[in-house]
Amino acid sequence: QLQLEESGPGLVKPSETLSLTCAVSGGSISSSSYKWGWIRQPPGKGLAWIGTISHTGSTYYNPSLASRVTMSVDTSKNQFSVRLSSVTAADTAMYYCARQGSCSSATCPRTAFDVWGQGTKVTVSS
């Protein structure tokens, strides 16, 4: 059974860079049928897509965050990461990693996030 687990600092200072990693277990990150995404949720608010990366390293970012976001993948460690620079209090949120369907079969959840990590809470504060 595929599992995703986020890790990273729970506290980041304003203007610094937030860095999180998502470890994938029970399956290969190199599957061509899936991509890998980051989604965040500020306290008491809705979900917001941050970006998606393929196992080949192709990246797709939310236009509103694109100037500050960098995603990377390490297939040898079966994990992927996100970096968000110049953070402010508005970046305080629960950050989730998730698997995103990228195939065309009838049972493939194309574009949808079908497996999620449990999330990691990040607070931006001095």
Added chain:
Amino acid sequence: QSALTQPASVSGSPGQSITISCTGTNSDVGSYNFVSWYQQHPGKAPRFMIYEVSKRPSGVSSRFSGSKSGNTASLTISGLQAEDEADYFCCSYAGSNILVFGGGTKLTVL
């Protein structure tokens, strides 16, 4: 890309049916049949419920169904149960590998 519009809250009694709307634009919901829905209980990660507007993944109850008309997608829950009380989020593909979520709807089972 603006967030999709969902009602802040809906409610229903056990056994009843409710529908949650998700309104987008011609650039997202109206142009692609790639709308998905997620259920989130307090303090938990979202759970994948519906994909490609109306398809249900294995393990999701048939009481959950999805549809779309024009720029608005909908999630219907029939035979409402206490365990359905949660937040629900829609998500749509918006072209160029961009995704947009709705603001979320809190479902209360009376």
